[in-house]
Amino acid sequence: MHPGESSKRAAPPALSSGGSIDALPDGVLEHIVGFVPAPEAVQTCVLARRWRYLWRSAPGLRVGWLGDGPGLHLGWPGDEEQASPPVKEHRELVDRLLLLRGGSPLDTCDIRLGEFQDDDVPRVNFWVWHAISCKVRQFMLSIHWHSYLKLDDLPLVSQHLTRLELRGVWVDSSFLDFSSCPALEYLDLLHCDLSTVKNISSYSLKHLSITQSRFPDDFDQFMFTGVLETRNRTCIYAPNLVSLRLDGLENLTPRLVSMPSLVEASVRITDDCGDYCVMLSEPDITDCLCELCDSSRGGTGYSCVLFQSLSKAKSLLLTCNTSDTLPQILFKWDLRWCPVFSMLKTLVLNEYWCVPDDANLLLRILEHSPVLEELTLELFSEGPNYEVEMKGSINQMDRSAKISEYLNIVKIKCQIVDESVLNVLEPLRTFGICFGF
Known part of the structure; x- marks a missing residue:
């Protein structure tokens, strides 16, 4: 009291007009x-x-920069670094505030700060664990600085936490073991260092987004031994996951394990991905170590990384950069395992899948999508603002027996209809898909 x-x-007076x-x-x-x-x-x-x-x-505690948006929620404003105050400007305020609040329950804790010093790290960690002890339901921590703030490698234990959003932090496996967080449903990791994380696991998680974050790689092992014998991939185990987003990840793409409840997923592979084959860009190299291409000597890389766990999704977006310098081959590798996307109805691809001399890549994923209803190709442009959108028609007489009989919507999105786009469209005619222009 x-x-x-x-x-x-005392009861407040009744409201009047x-x-x-x-x-x-x-x-x-x-x-x-x-x-x-x-x-x-x-x-x-x-x-x-x-x-x-x-x-x-x-019930809410909000520290630092606050924009007009609703938090991370799969996307931050792009220039927050300019508006995020240094940790030192909020040290005294937050320390005293937490002391005076005591253990009052928190519904939401949103901390967004910028520059930090070494002695700020334990202080911010104390704020994190204090919020957890206050039964916080939604916790957001954003650090906008040129280095990652290291969070304590301790397992989260909370019966109340439902949403966790982190940006600009470095975390280890123990922190991302959510076996003691039975209510957690939303996890959003943006610009995080996960390079020492072996596993991310949760039985309760339903929505997961990991964007522009760093995962383990094999470079240090190769420099030490001269041989790549293992793939040091992080494993993600979330059997009740409903939606997934992996976008712009650095180093080795994490391996997905058992996601039978998945409804929608988006995977975008960029040049930061470590799953590329040097032999495809350097003909003089004859001994490949990528463990994924035809010339690989093997190792533990021989298993499906993504597609087996994505095979139950109803909606998929799969895009990959088409760089000649670092040819990405993860999607091609996963297709070797021929998973059947038995529930897939909506599929979005980019030009990676439509290389004229490798049209079987597109055909292969189509023939393993037996109930597909809608296909969209986003070509040679960064979305979502496309100048041209075309809708194709399917000639039933020429329709390939290898593609879904339910496929009735095919869309092309691009900036301009040029020779590159026309080259992509040509193989579609072999499937009975035509565009009038």
């Missing part, structure tokens, strides 16, 4: 204060005697 308070809170905010119940006012950045939330204590301690019980 705070000084000056009676054992029972001309009533003020003071007429609202304390619980409603605490909820409102929870949406206000921490410094302003504390300042509400001077409004009136009744407001003096409301901020201490507010």
Whole structure:
């Protein structure tokens, strides 16, 4: 009980058409204060005697930069680095605020800061674990700086955490073992260092997004031994996952393990990916170590990385850079295992799948999608704003028996219909798919 308070809170006067905010119940006012950045939330204590301690019980704690968006939620504003204050500017405020709040339960904790010093790392870790101890349901931590802030390698234990969003941090396997977080459903990792993570596991997780983050690679092992005998991939085990996004990952793409509940997934492979074959760009190299191409000497790389776990999805987006310098071969490798996408109805691909002299790549994924209804090809352009969108027609007389009988929508999206696009469209005619122009 705070000084000056009676054992029972007086009921606020009933709201009238001309009533003020003071007429609202304390619980409603605490909820409102929870949406206000921490410094302003504390300042509400001077409004009136009744407001003096409301901020201490507010269910929301928001520190640092706050934009107009709803948080990470699969995408941050692009220039937050300019607006994120250094950790040192909030040290005293947050330390004192947490001390005065005590163990009051938190619904949301959103911390977004920039530059940090070495002695800030244990302080920020204390803030994280304090929020967890306050039964926080939604926790967001964003560090906008040129280096990653290291989080303690301790397992999260929370019966209440439902959403976890991290940016600009370095975490290890123990932190990403969510076996003691039975309520966790949303995990969003952006610009994180996961290079020492062996496993990410959760039985409760339903929505996972990992973008522009660093995973393990084999470079150090190769430099030490001269031989690549293993693939040091992170394994992701989330059997109840419903949606998945992997975008712009660095080094080895993580291996997906058993996702029978998956409904939609998006995988975008860029030049940062470590699953490329040097032999395809350097003809003079005769001894390949990628473990994925035809010339590989093998190792533990011989198993499906993505497609086996994606095979139950109803909607897939699979795109890959077509760089000649670092030819990516992960999708080609996974297709060797010929998984059947038995529930796939919507498929989005890019020009990687439509190389004229390798049209069997597109054919192979189509013939393993027996119930596919809609195919979209996004060609030679970064979406989502395309200048040209064409809809093809399927000639039933010429329709290939190898593609889904349910396929009735084929779309092409591009910036301009040039020779490159026309070369892609030509193989589609062999499937009975035509475009009139």
